[in-house]
Amino acid sequence: MTSSSLEPIRTELAQCCARIDREVTIMEVCGTHTMSIFRNGIRTLLPPNLRLISGPGCPVCVTAQRHIDAAIDIAALPGVIVATYGDMVRVPGRRGSLESRRANGADVRVVYSIHDALKLAAGEHERTIVFLGVGFETTAPATAAAIREAYARRIDNFCVLPAHKWVVPAMLALLETRDVPIDGFLCPGHVSVIIGAQAYQPIVERHHRPCVVAGFEPGQILQGLLSLVAQFERGGSAVDNVYEAAVKDEGNPTALMLLDEVFEVSSAVWRGMGVIPQSGMEIRPKYAHFDALKRFEITLDVDEDPAGCLCGQVIQGKVMPQECRLFGEDCTPLRPIGPCMVSSEGTCAAWFKYGRPGTRRASKPPT
Amino acid sequence: MCLAVPGQIVQRHGDVAQVDFQGTRLEVSLVLTPEADSGGWVLVHAGFAISELTESDARKTWDYLREAGIDGAQGGET
Numbered sequence A: 001m002t003s004s005s006l007e008p009i010r011t012e013l014a015q016c017c018a019r020i021d022r023e024v025t026i027m028e029v030c031g032t033h034t035m036s037i038f039r040n041g042i043r044t045l046l047p048p049n050l051r052l053i054s055g056p057g058c059p060v061c062v063t064a065q066r067h068i069d070a071a072i073d074i075a076a077l078p079g080v081i082v083a084t085y086g087d088m089v090r091v092p093g094r095r096g097s098l099e100s101r102r103a104n105g106a107d108v109r110v111v112y113s114i115h116d117a118l119k120l121a122a123g124e125h126e127r128t129i130v131f132l133g134v135g136f137e138t139t140a141p142a143t144a145a146a147i148r149e150a151y152a153r154r155i156d157n158f159c160v161l162p163a164h165k166w167v168v169p170a171m172l173a174l175l176e177t178r179d180v181p182i183d184g185f186l187c188p189g190h191v192s193v194i195i196g197a198q199a200y201q202p203i204v205e206r207h208h209r210p211c212v213v214a215g216f217e218p219g220q221i222l223q224g225l226l227s228l229v230a231q232f233e234r235g236g237s238a239v240d241n242v243y244e245a246a247v248k249d250e251g252n253p254t255a256l257m258l259l260d261e262v263f264e265v266s267s268a269v270w271r272g273m274g275v276i277p278q279s280g281m282e283i284r285p286k287y288a289h290f291d292a293l294k295r296f297e298i299t300l301d302v303d304e305d306p307a308g309c310l311c312g313q314v315i316q317g318k319v320m321p322q323e324c325r326l327f328g329e330d331c332t333p334l335r336p337i338g339p340c341m342v343s344s345e346g347t348c349a350a351w352f353k354y355g356r357p358g359t360r361r362a363s364k365p366p367t
Numbered sequence B: 001m002c003l004a005v006p007g008q009i010v011q012r013h014g015d016v017a018q019v020d021f022q023g024t025r026l027e028v029s030l031v032l033t034p035e036a037d038s039g040g041w042v043l044v045h046a047g048f049a050i051s052e053l054t055e056s057d058a059r060k061t062w063d064y065l066r067e068a069g070i071d072g073a074q075g076g077e078t
Helices: A003-018 A031-039 A065-075 A098-103 A114-122 A140-153 A168-177 A189-195 A197-207 A218-233 A253-262 A285-290 A347-354 B055-068
Strands: A024-028 A050-054 A080-084 A107-110 A128-135 A158-164 A184-187 A211-213 A239-241 A263-270 A274-283 B005-013 B016-021 B024-029 B041-045 B048-053
Touching: A003 A218, A024 A031, A024 A218, A031 A050, A031 A189, A031 A218, A031 A347, A065 A080, A065 A098, A065 A128, A065 A158, A080 A114, A098 A107, A114 A128, A114 A140, A114 A158, A128 A140, A140 A158, A140 A253, A140 A285, A140 B048, A158 A263, A158 A274, A158 A285, A168 A197, A168 A274, A184 A189, A184 A197, A184 A218, A189 A197, A189 A253, A189 B041, A189 B048, A197 A211, A197 A239, A211 A218, A218 A239, A253 A263, A274 A285, B005 B024, B005 B055, B016 B041, B024 B041, B024 B048, B041 B055, B048 B055
Parallel strands: A024 A050, A024 A184, A080 A107, A080 A128, A128 A158, A184 A211, A211 A239
Antiparallel strands: A263 A274, B005 B016, B005 B041, B016 B024, B041 B048
16 A cells, blocks of 8 residues: 555544544554554654554563573473574573573574474474474464374474463453553454454453454554544444454454363463463463473573563553663664564564654763 | 465465465465365465465555565564
8 A cells, every 4th residue: 555545544543633632542462563553654644642552462572581581491401402483582581592592502493383393393203392382372373283283193202382372361451450541452463363353342341442453554554543543532442353354253263273272271471561360371281291391390480581671561551662771772683681672573673673863762971 | 473474375285285475385284274275365374374365355465565575475483
């Protein structure tokens, strides 16, 4: 969609916001939305009283430090190959990162798909392949499928460090703490492919906040924002779906059944947000053999986030990246301290890459 | 990241298929889209098709990805 074809939606959005006499804060929950908003300069197209804040939608960023540390510790075990999606490799833990472990001789491999990890296990009988199960509902069904396949084919030297998460409970938790004013949610497009638009109904029913599912193109994002603001203006709160090309009300039933077969809903720890009930995916007892925590008898540490790092607050929209003392000086994409600067979809990385002049922290004055 | 990209199924073999992403072919699992078949279009995330798409919607998404400079066949992320 060209910028001129965005003009009618932009005009409608401006007219709608002009009729509202206060600031409206919309949280975009998904890291892919965050990146698209920056990449396409969406903020420059918005009326002055429409504010966007980023939410807990970058999978790597919300992963608690205890899981990062566990992954790094597992990589140091003899006879183990850690297989992971690429954005986990550089996240700093208490004892280095997977990247630094690899430099010290650990076998850490980046895979395109969990299927590649399973193939590796099937052809490698001497060592155990541990896959890092990080990600939301978009990614978790692939993990469930791989665990079920490993069970059926008896690929015993394969297991998963389980850290998958459900998004909606985190959105509810944000509203329940009332720390951040949120007037509506731009809901993640590809998570919604799996869970379906109707999954946001509890947010509408309990908290009366509109929820709109949108895709990642600029026209989709503006259309989603328009639906949210129009609902806000008339005091409505409903679930709307402007991404009907891929998202159905009921989601993907095959994927949801598979998730239910392999995982049970549990509480989970989120970076900066603590324990959120019903937001985790624990491997069911039938598949316990494929749970890396059980196989290696790992007790998760307490979280010890990097000193001074505000990632835990950034992912809740409580602070903007440039309010962090480390941002842009001590913490950069080349030398990241927190996960929000590591992941290509992290809010800090997005602000660092695309933030307008004047939005970065000023350099320290010469001494 | 939760980005999924469209591709066209070249040939299905059981639960897996060769999927064409604008010239790059990759093996993709169809276990989550059991009804998808050769010639059809699917949205793919981390090596798994998560939804079927119409050709017109798939092409629209491709146009955007190309404009944005995103390599559709890239992977290895959450």
